[in-house]
Amino acid sequence: MPKDTFSWGAALHAPREGALNKGVRLGVKLVIRSRKLSTETIAVAMSGGVDSSTVAAMLRAEGHDVVGLTMQLWNQRRLAGREGMPEQVTGRCCSLDDVYDARRVARQIGIPYYVVNHEERFEREVVRPFVEEYLSGRTPIPCSLCNNHLKFDQLLTVARQIGAERVATGHYARVAYDEARGRWLLRRPADLSKDQTYFLFGLTQEQLSRTLFPLGNMTKPEVRELAHHHGLAIAEKPDSQEICFVPGGDYKRFIDAYLAEQGESLPDTAGELVTTGGEVIGEHAGIHNFTVGQRKGLGVATGSPLYVIQISGAQKQVVVGSEENLYSKSLRAKRVNLISGEDLRRPMRVSVKIRHRHEPAPAVIEKIASADTGAGEILVTFDDPQRAITPGQAAVFYDGDVVVGGGWIT
């Protein structure tokens, strides 16, 4: 009996009734996949959640040398109890509870496990830019920055240092080498409802070549089932949704507390509320309180509902208008990373996702030169107008399930 089949079989001890068939089906899938992998050392980025824990258990059951790594990115106690922040540490990322869960899983499946400290870099590369983006009137996505600068950069380095050429994560995405193009491709996962490729568009070829996404062909329920099969206590742990370092998702309070901790004062970004026609209809207390598409908390009452259409950092203006004004047909993306190797010398038909929870919409993308920098930007023209295109978010381009690339909406 081949080793991988045996180890998978051994993991099937005492499954629940009914779960067995599914487990066997999954098992077959895993055995096929595992033949492609050598028994090398693989570092698994473990968050203490069900996805990454299951990845570690799967790879272990397949007979790999697995090392669990958790990145300590943010000290949740730092801002706890400050003005407006909760006394109790409830944030999900890097909380002691999560490290405890990850360590328990590692012990249970019998792998070495380490917490590596990247707090300084996380603050510099993710938290600071997050705060600055909001203060400039944009709506940032820290998860993409974290993936680019921490998870698929620092963690890959640490992995190589400790003898692991490849890193596996619990992201829902697929990565595969395309012989014809000679490139590593990032593709959407089988479970589109969990698709995380939106946060992974910045990955380089080198990073993709060393990355494994073992959950790419599985659905979330299947992952939970597998976690049960492995007897992992975190099998029913709820998914985390919020930004890991912002407790309760209240980013405004976070920015206040962070700046206070740094001994900096909140810059004065108060200004005018104007209509799309340029009429001043009120004042606002600071542009970082707004995001495009926002309806509540504008502080003005009019007959019809008003939405934030645009935020002008330079003029400290918040432009408001009707819902129709929210729709627009085009956007520009900067700092673009192209994964699939398209040179975009000619316009290309793709579908484009402009926020995490957005159904990719048909569009044409083409290269343009930026007016101010001359650097390459991408112009995206949608077939149909899209709601609330938000500067600071990413635009990610798909050709079917292949990620062509992506950039930051200007």
Added chain:
Amino acid sequence: MRRIYLDNNATTPVLPEVLEAMRPYFAQRFGNASSIHHHGQEARGAIESARESVAALLGCQASEIIFTSGGTEGDNLAIAGLVRTGDHAITSSIEHHAVLHPCQHLRELGCELTILPVDGRSRVDPDDVRRALRPNTKLISIMMANNETGVLQPVEEIAKIAAEAGICFHTDAVQAAGKVPVDVEKIGCHSLTISGHKIHAPQGIGALYVRKGTQIHPLLRGGQHERSLRAGTENVPGIVGLGKAAALAKAGLDRGDDKKMAAMRDRLQQGILARVEETGVNGDDVPRVPNTANIHFDHIEGESLVIALDLKGLAVSAGAACSSGAIEPSHVLVAMGLRGDRAHASIRFSLGKQTTDEEIDLTLALVPETVARLRELSPSYKKQAVSQ
């Protein structure tokens, strides 16, 4: 996998003789030392013999030894049990957190606190202590040996300053006891902390020497145990283990084991410096405990080196573990003025009684190859290689 343990400043294995001495005190001789019957007397006898043995290691009276749950409790008792609101205390920036944190807490309770700097070799200057004295100074607490560098502090000179000023001197001797002779009379301290698990006794037991006549208040109340300084039913097996370990430590020092240990450590240290370029010893050229070598390996992250070595079976440490288990730069190395990158690139090797020459040989083979691999991946190392 063959495993080598060179992290004895974190904890030490319980020696077989210690384990044997403790064994009857779990199920067989289980008595409560406060009971008047046979079982109680048996436990009481074991505790008092252990007390004598610990007193012999430290050169004091048995009645001056208070058993605690370990080094942290001993330090807390010596500090918080003495200093009162309005008092001033003096300590150093390289103390263990078991001293620093209680001192900082006292400041919150209305005490004054001076935290003295150290020189580039992690030594406190006794003149700094003298200059820090105030009319309301109640306590000086300076460690005997530093846990990170192993560097010995000028505790006798500091004790003299305290004596001249008529104030108390406490020293945390957790990393010194068993490694170098510790004589409370010679030092001249009022209180001194030791921990069992640093001298091959189990975790969860320690002792505080308190000089007769020193007014210390208990932190734990609830009984007359330990001369009313530490309420709570005694940890008899632990105390017995500590007593045995103290006796073995004293016998070892009398035999000159510390010199053998120093020779082994020096071989390790010199071997690494000879085999790996761009390294150096933190706290070199000053008296150190014989088991510790703290070495910086430029261009790499100590954290990665510790993990890489652990995966190959060698246990060493870098910096301080925070609550999650991640490594933070050691406050000791930072206080010594070590460059930030060097503080991040430093590894502590600490030997124990069980360490063998063969293990040193294996370590000398493993460390250079692992450092070389990490440096291959280090941008600053590569840049330098190109420019040369």
